Amino acid sequence: MGNSRLAASCHLRGDSSSQPATVGANGILGRIEGQYVSTAIRQLPPAATAIQEHLDVEIDAGADGRVRFFAERKTARHHRHSHYYWSVYRAEPVGSNDTL
Numbered sequence: 001m002g003n004s005r006l007a008a009s010c011h012l013r014g015d016s017s018s019q020p021a022t023v024g025a026n027g028i029l030g031r032i033e034g035q036y037v038s039t040a041i042r043q044l045p046p047a048a049t050a051i052q053e054h055l056d057v058e059i060d061a062g063a064d065g066r067v068r069f070f071a072e073r074k075t076a077r078h079h080r081h082s083h084y085y086w087s088v089y090r091a092e093p094v095g096s097n098d099t100l
Contacts, residue, residue, distance in 0.1 A: 029091040036061040037088050040069040047073050047084035058094055066094040
């Protein structure tokens, strides 16, 4: 029942945090702990009242150092009701020589 054979191959290995970040569409997002992603989302304005569709926020992510998170505003619809929320789609390390 289910797709356990397929799902088992998508998990990260236990030592993935010691490996260098892979260059990809989501940057180092797969390495960042969920508590830091949640902190980044809480620093954004409420999605229901935000005008921008894409925002970024920079926080200290523990062992990974300063990280810039990129989020997009999404909509969940159920019949006539809409709910807006932020979804983080990319994370990048912020170097010491990076100027904002």
